[in-house]
Amino acid sequence: MSRVRSVLECVGLALCEKGRKVYQGTRSYGDVLPDVAKSALEHLHQMMASDEIRHALADVASNDPKQFRETLNKVVEGLAAVQSVPFTKELTDYLTFLPVSIRQMLRRPSDPHGLTAPDRVEFYKPEELIVFLPPRTPRFRPGVKPPGLGNWTLTELRGIGECSEVWLATDPNQADPAPAALKFATDPETKDRMKAGQSLFKSVFELNDVAGVVPLRSVSLETDPPCLESAFVSGYDLTALINDWKWRFDTAKPEATLKIMRRLTDVVAKAHKKGIVHRDLKPANVLLHPTDGGKFTLWVTDFGWGQFEALRSIELARGGTPRGEQLRLSLRGAYSPLYASPQQTKKEPPDPRDDVHALGVIWVQLLMRDPHAAAPVGSEWAEELAPSGFTESQARLLTTCLSVRADKRPADAQALGEMLANVTVGSSLGNDGSKLISLKAGKTGPVSVVSVRGQMVEDNAAASAAAAALLMTNEFAREPSDQKSGHFPKAIRNSVGMLFARIPAGTFLMGSPESEPGRRDHESPLHEIVISRPFYMSVDPVTQGQYERVTGKNASLFTRSKGGGPDHPVEMVTWSDAEKFCQRLGKLPDEEIAGRKYRLPTEAEWEYAARAGSADAFSIGTSLGIKEGVCLHSGAKSTGAKTAAVGQHGANAWGLHDIHGNVSEWVQDWYDEYYYFDSPAKDPTGPRHGILKVARGGCFTSSPADCRSAARLAHVPDRPSHTIGFRVVMALDT
Numbered sequence: 216m217s218r219v220r221s222v223l224e225c226v227g228l229a230l231c232e233k234g235r236k237v238y239q240g241t242r243s244y245g246d247v248l249p250d251v252a253k254s255a256l257e258h259l260h261q262m263m264a265s266d267e268i269r270h271a272l273a274d275v276a277s278n279d280p281k282q283f284r285e286t287l288n289k290v291v292e293g294l295a296a297v298q299s300v301p302f303t304k305e306l307t308d309y310l311t312f313l314p315v316s317i318r319q320m321l322r323r324p325s326d327p328h329g330l331t332a333p334d335r336v337e338f339y340k341p342e343e344l345i346v347f348l349p350p351r352t353p354r355f356r357p358g359v360k361p362p363g364l365g366n367w368t369l370t371e372l373r374g375i376g377e378c379s380e381v382w383l384a385t386d387p388n389q390a391d392p393a394p395a396a397l398k399f400a401t402d403p404e405t406k407d408r409m410k411a412g413q414s415l416f417k418s419v420f421e422l423n424d425v426a427g428v429v430p431l432r433s434v435s436l437e438t439d440p441p442c443l444e445s446a447f448v449s450g451y452d453l454t455a456l457i458n459d460w461k462w463r464f465d466t467a468k469p470e471a472t473l474k475i476m477r478r479l480t481d482v483v484a485k486a487h488k489k490g491i492v493h494r495d496l497k498p499a500n501v502l503l504h505p506t507d508g509g510k511f512t513l514w515v516t517d518f519g520w521g522q523f524e525a526l527r528s529i530e531l532a533r534g535g536t537p538r539g540e541q542l543r544l545s546l547r548g549a550y551s552p553l554y555a556s557p558q559q560t561k562k563e564p565p566d567p568r569d570d571v572h573a574l575g576v577i578w579v580q581l582l583m584r585d586p587h588a589a590a591p592v593g594s595e596w597a598e599e600l601a602p603s604g605f606t607e608s609q610a611r612l613l614t615t616c617l618s619v620r621a622d623k624r625p626a627d628a629q630a631l632g633e634m635l636a637n638v639t640v641g642s643s644l645g646n647d648g649s650k651l652i653s654l655k656a657g658k659t660g661p662v663s664v665v666s667v668r669g670q671m672v673e674d675n676a677a678a679s680a681a682a683a684a685l686l687m688t689n690e691f692a693r694e695p696s697d698q699k700s701g702h703f704p705k706a707i708r709n710s711v712g713m714l715f716a717r718i719p720a721g722t723f724l725m726g727s728p729e730s731e732p733g734r735r736d737h738e739s740p741l742h743e744i745v746i747s748r749p750f751y752m753s754v755d756p757v758t759q760g761q762y763e764r765v766t767g768k769n770a771s772l773f774t775r776s777k778g779g780g781p782d783h784p785v786e787m788v789t790w791s792d793a794e795k796f797c798q799r800l801g802k803l804p805d806e807e808i809a810g811r812k813y814r815l816p817t818e819a820e821w822e823y824a825a826r827a828g829s830a831d832a833f834s835i836g837t838s839l840g841i842k843e844g845v846c847l848h849s850g851a852k853s854t855g856a857k858t859a860a861v862g863q864h865g866a867n868a869w870g871l872h873d874i875h876g877n878v879s880e881w882v883q884d885w886y887d888e889y890y891y892f893d894s895p896a897k898d899p900t901g902p903r904h905g906i907l908k909v910a911r912g913g914c915f916t917s918s919p920a921d922c923r924s925a926a927r928l929a930h931v932p933d934r935p936s937h938t939i940g941f942r943v944v945m946a947l948d949t
């Protein structure tokens with residue numbers, strides 16, 4: 216018998232024995248799950264050793280969906296025959312979500328997808344199994360298109376709380392096929408509070424420029440149920456890291472914990488500075504997104520929503536939430552009352568010191584490596600941690616965070632952050648995981664909108680664009696099956712509205728033949744170049760509006776007063792300015808989440824993309840017409856006078872506009888007149904050193920001959936010009 220079948224039979228049998236009242240409508244899953252977990256564990260121990268149970272659960276998590284469905288149907292059919300089960304549909308529905316629930320629990324730094332089980336996971340107590348079981352059957356199912364939410368299709372359940380469920384959703388009609396996280400408010404009282412709290416969500420949109428805050432895209436209050444659309448952060452949450460430390464290490468990690476607390480406090484401090492209190496900070500709301508080298512970035516989610524969920528959770532804890540469900544939530548780092556300050560429990564108005572208290576509890580749980588740990592009493596707990604490097608100054612600060620009296624705590628997260636920066640650090644005992652934190656920051660301009668019955672409460676064109684510009688996720692970029700099958704989007708729109716076209720890998724002849732009119736000597740010899748990997752290039756040169764949105768400034772000559780404007784290409788930028796734009800763009804919150812980085816194209820990439828398979832002088836043939844580019848004597852109205860709005864002239868075969876004329880474009884390479892003679896044949900990046908940088912494509916003051924695909928311009932890198940701009944390459948985090 217397969218281990219997958221064994222797990223299904225044991226959990227299914229336990230549901231038949233202990234869960235019948237759920238299907239009879241007299242009890243909830245929260246009431247019976249502790250007994251179900253106990254019974255299921257007893258059955259599993261009869262079939263396999265404790266060590267094998269973890270492998271069995273991993274098998275369920277990684278099982279092929281079609282094969283799992285076939286096995287599930289057979290198991291339910293057998294249970295129906297032996298146990299006289301009249302509720303086979305309900306049983307099937309519940310067990311269908313078992314792989315999802317197991318993957319959620321197994322996601323961690325060493326396995327972000329949750330398909331394997333750690334060596335030190337043990338199964339001797341029911342509470343060690345209950346966290347792997349679905350808390351209930353969700354309201355929605357994969358493949359459903361929730362009414363009132365456009366073309367979003369639900370693909371995977373990501374979490375179930377007391378008042379909500381969260382789904383991964385995709386919209387194939389979007390230019391950027393990145394999924395979103397849709398949180399549905401399933402509790403009636405929470406729905407009503409959300410509708411009365413529109414102003415809170417509007418204020419939360421101001422946090423979309425804060426690095427480390429998961430951007431809230433929109434709030435639909437009149438759908439049934441109400442829905443919050445957020446950026447999807449792939450990876451795992453802080454509970455997973457706490458569990459991972461418990462499974463991997465024998466001692467506390469005070470130094471690594473301090474690094475995490477400093478980063479987390481920094482994010483919350485920025486929200487407090489804008490006057491916004493989270494009020495539901497807990498490990499389940501702190502998301503960790505894996506990046507290169509085993510590092511991760513940290514993101515806080517549920518600003519706004521957290522105030523409603525925490526209030527309802529505290530109310531339910533007074534008699535509405537079964538103890539079994541309270542235990543499950545606390546073991547998953549999701550039990551709001553565990554982190555609530557005494558003032559919050561008494562329903563006093565939100566105060567930044569409520570978040571300080573919650574941060575203190577999270578600090579304790581990281582130290583204890585236990586998401587179930589509550590605020591400690593006395594001083595013995597600190598003494599026990601001292602051998603691991605937990606210092607007295609850290610203990611004193613942590614104790615003040617947990618004070619019952621609000622006035623004894625730090626005034627807000629900024630004050631706490633300043634204190635965290637000054638505590639002493641004990642000696643490190645080996646590899647404590649400190650290098651797992653990547654401290655990244657940045658800002659972005661767009662915000663989102665609240666929609667009520669499809670209408671904008673806050674009409675903002677930039678916000679609408681941001682809501683449409685969904686993120687390319689780490690899941691998409693890394694998924695092996697997608698890469699092998701070539702399933703890449705032809706175009707991606709990023710968070711500031713820039714559209715990128717996919718340029719396929721290939722081979723081309725770089726330079727110009729001797730017979731090409733207008734040819735220059737430094738364009739020879741004609742040589743074959745291999746571009747070994749596909750890449751994404753911006754369809755247009757970077758515009759003034761995009762540049763200002765990212766950098767906060769615009770030094771262009773052709774602004775509105777000079778006949779230009781936000782949709783004209785940015786110019787008067789040095790080569791270094793273009794490089795800094797790429798770096799800042801990549802540090803915007805949405806772009807970090809999506810795993811997108813930016814750079815200038817190499818000279819070879821630029822010419823390859825400009826030609827788009829053409830060997831002629833221009834991507835559109837042997838000559839440049841009025842409709843193909845803005846250059847001197849081309850016949851365009853702006854000939855020789857100024858730049859033109861981007862995207863007004865025909866695109867080449869790969870969808871790129873303004874390749875010929877308008878503004879010349881900086882590329883990565885240093886200029887060397889003779890570089891083509893000894894250029895590498897594969898992915899050349901130009902000379903190592905130089906005095907001048909290369910610009911490509913010609914400009915509005917250039918002759919058509921200087922706008923050819925092979926034409927090269929050498930320019931001083933620190934000397935801005937009103938004829939030079941740039942376009943960028945998007946590098947996905949693969």
